[in-house]
Amino acid sequence: MLVTRLSFENFRNLEDSSIQPVPGVNIVYGSNAQGKTNLLEAFWFFTGGRSFRGAKDAETVAFGAQKAVLKLEFTAAGREQEAELSIARRRSAVLNGVPQKAASHLAGQFCAVVFSPAHLSLIKDGPEGRRRFLDAAYCQIRPGYIRVLTEFQRTLTQRNALLKDLRAGMGDGRLLDIWDERLAASGAQVYAARTAYIRRLAKPAEEIYAGLAGGRESFSLRYESSAGEEGISPEQARERLYEKLHGSHDADLAAGFTTVGPHRDDLTVEISGLSARTYASQGQQRSAVLALKLAEASVLREVTGEQPVALLDDVMSELDVSRQDYILNHIHDWQVFLTCCDPSAVMRLSAGRAFHVERGRIREETIA
Ligand SMILES: Nc1ncnc2c1ncn2[C@@H]1O[C@H](COP(=O)(O)OP(=O)(O)OP(=O)(O)O)[C@@H](O)[C@H]1O
Ligand SMILES: [Mg+2]
Structure with missing residues (x-):
């Protein structure tokens, strides 16, 4: 390009x-x-x-x-x-x-990829922006992922609606199990997509960060998931998510919404072993966002052949x-x-x- x-x-x-x-x-x-x-x-x-x-x-x-x-x-x-x-x-x-x-x-x-000072929120703020970054970046290389996300979001909305009904003394409690299964199925696909993307992103991001920091600091990415540690198969992720959802009925009913699942997951960025969100300096935050953005571009080049x-x-x-x-x-x-x-x-x-x-x-x- x-x-x-x-x-x-x-x-x-x-x-x-x-x-x-x-x-x-x-x-x-x-x-x-x-x-x-x-x-x-x-x-x-x-x-x-x-x-x-x-x-x-x-x-x-x-x-x-x-x-x-x-x-x-x-x-x-x-x-x-x-x-x-x-x-x-x-x-x-x-x-x-x-x-x-x-x-x-x-x-x-x-x-194009863009870095703007507003993107510093990617490191400083809560997990929502980081999930959005992962999802949007993965959509660019696998456009079909948008359907997975839509399906997951719709199922989550329906499960939450049922939880609200149940709290109000309406609705059929047996339906909750059906939503657990469906949410675990689409949630496992979201899990698989995000972890696959992080695996591709990690190497270029580490290299770019090392370049910026002159090799004096290390940089690493980790997906914090309710489905469990990284590296499990999508089938294992589905089973674990189902167990988690099934086990959280009481908490979910009390809260009135779904308290576990990929909609609560996070991408943890660490600089020299410390959480960037909590400990990074201004320059480190900027460097980290820049590394993420440029690495995103580098993954895009690998897939499309276009820089x-x-x-x-x-x-x-x-x-x-x-x-x-x-x-x-x-x-x-x-x-x-x-x-x-x-x-x-x-x-x-x-x-x-x-x-x-x-x-x-x-x-x-x-x-x-
Ligand atoms: N639609 C518009 N028509 C005319 N001028 C506009 C319009 N929209 C924005 N501007 C003007 O453009 C100016 C320059 O904006 P810009 O954000 O590009 O500045 P900048 O050079 O990036 O400054 P900074 O270094 O502060 O970031 C603003 O002061 C604004 O008033
Ligand atoms: Mg400006």
């Missing part, structure tokens, strides 16, 4: 123009509130995904304009391609001259010089876009291109 040109019209505060990035590292630098994140957001929209900063489509159209237009020229699947997005109240897309039914159909045609573009928003702050140097000069074979405020980062980049953003105007600079 290689972006060769991006042009934009009426997009946020960016002055209508186009940029031509290079294959390696592209630094987007400038003071606060000049349009750096806006530029990354423009790239991201071509993945078909929603804004990584939670914006509604209409909010990205320049104030006073009716419609924003973004055009992307990129190489993927061995050929040159062109995508165009029009954003008004909603987004519409054209790929290689063919109008798409929905902008989300660009998913899989143009791939996603890395969009790194404000990743450098709180990182020491050696970690910054790793990001600037040691991530090879990737096209990286990274934003920062500190112009000295540009001096430390050994090859690549720099874009200075000032009040929405982008000026290109070549690095010696």
Whole structure:
């Protein structure tokens, strides 16, 4: 995956123009509130995904304009391609001259991973975000997994509804066993998917983390599951989940919802043997999220043969010089876009291109 040109019209505060990035590292630098994140957001929209900063489509159209237009020229699947997005109240897309039914159909045609400071919640906050990360990442490499998740979620909702009825003195208690079996069956598939994904993710994540930390810290991932330890077969996971669900009737009835299962599982991230959520420093948290995100991209490359573009928003702050140097000069074979405020980062980049953003105007600079 290689972006060769991006042009934009009426997009946020960016002055209508186009940029031509290079294959390696592209630094987007400038003071606060000049349009750096806006530029990354423009790239991201071509993945078909929603804004990584939670914006509604209409909010990205320049104030006073009716419609924003973004055009992307990129190489993927061995050929040159062109995508165009029009954003008004909603987004519409054209790929290689063919109008798409929905902008989300660009998913899989143009791939990117994004790091934004909001993603630090992946380490700092509760397990829900980590489960969502695992599920979304696995869906990208096995689209059929979405059906498994939907089935699991539906069964869980039904079991919870029955628990509420039973608590209110209604419903048939014998039905609970049927929901135990169904939830154990789909839950075991969720378990199998997440553990399979973590096994693939672990190695690239460890390598990237080691690069960032100069080999001075270790990094490991572990799935904490109600089905038991890692490495059991899906059939064993189904049996264990069934036993757990069956054994938790009293607790579930008291709570009014299902207290065990994959919807309570967690991905534990450890740095040098300590829980990152509890003990990691700011720089370690950033490094850990970055390792997870870049490893996600690396798994995607293994599966699709295509290297996603890395969009790194404000990743450098709180990182020491050696970690910054790793990001600037040691991530090879990737096209990286990274934003920062500190112009000295540009001096430390050994090859690549720099874009200075000032009040929405982008000026290109070549690095010696
Ligand atoms: N639809 C829009 N039309 C015009 N301007 C907008 C629109 N949406 C956002 N902006 C402006 O874009 C400006 C720059 O935003 P952006 O988030 O890209 O800054 P930044 O360079 O990443 O800054 P920081 O370093 O603080 O993260 C904001 O100050 C905002 O007022
Ligand atoms: Mg920003």
